[in-house]
Amino acid sequence: MKPIAKLTIAGAVAAIVLSTLGAGAFDFPQDLPARKPGLWESVTTGMQGPLQIEHVKRYCLDLRSDRALHESYVLGRELSVIYEDVGCEQPKLALSANVMSGEMICRTNSAEDAETAGKDFRWTATFKGDTEVVIEEQNEARDILFSGEDHFVERQRWMGECPADQKPGDMLEISVKTNGVETYKKPPSNILEGLVIKRKLIKEAKEINERLGPL
Secondary structure (H helix, E strand, C coil): CCCCCCCCCCCCCHHHHHHHHCCCCCCCCCCCCCCCCEEEEEEEEEEECCEEEEEEEEEEECHHHHHHHHHHHHHHHHHHHHCCCEEECCCEEEEECCEEEEEEEEEECCCCCCCCCEEEEEEEEEECCCCEEEEEEEEEEECCCCCEEEEEEEEEEEEECCCCCCCCCEEEEEEEEECCEECCCCCCEEHHHHHHHHHHHHHHHHHHHHHHCCC
């Protein structure tokens, strides 16, 4: 598996968000429930390999940023493995009653790796009305860096109206803990702008993987 240096993006992202977002990259169910517009809090707990994770963040949602958050979730998983020369299939997404299920299979491009080498992402999102969502995620990585299993539960709840200084899509990390110890919190960001960055990074990484070829 060949290492690939992470790429940086120059220039202001905000100015190109509206022209770059366009249609979503994934075929989400048309009748996917929408989260109520306003301020949401997300609390994620679980295990990433041997590490205990606790992550609290808040974001301001409207209809557009709500849909963007779903896509950002999937792209984030793909982005976590693509620099290890791993390619992901289109995710399989389905809705049954109030539960959306997702599965994305990612495999290495190396000719020396087993056919099962890579990472499988599986998750469900249970919508409890429009003010509460519970996401359960179970992942398994084999024969790549950070191999092992991950399991997370993310509980999202509506808190009320967005603060006056927040616009739709704005996100703020409240707490990030690993094994009970507070770690680095990212500066305030925006879901829509972050979506543009993730799409660009994945596109460039795919081009590099294709140019270098499998090893």
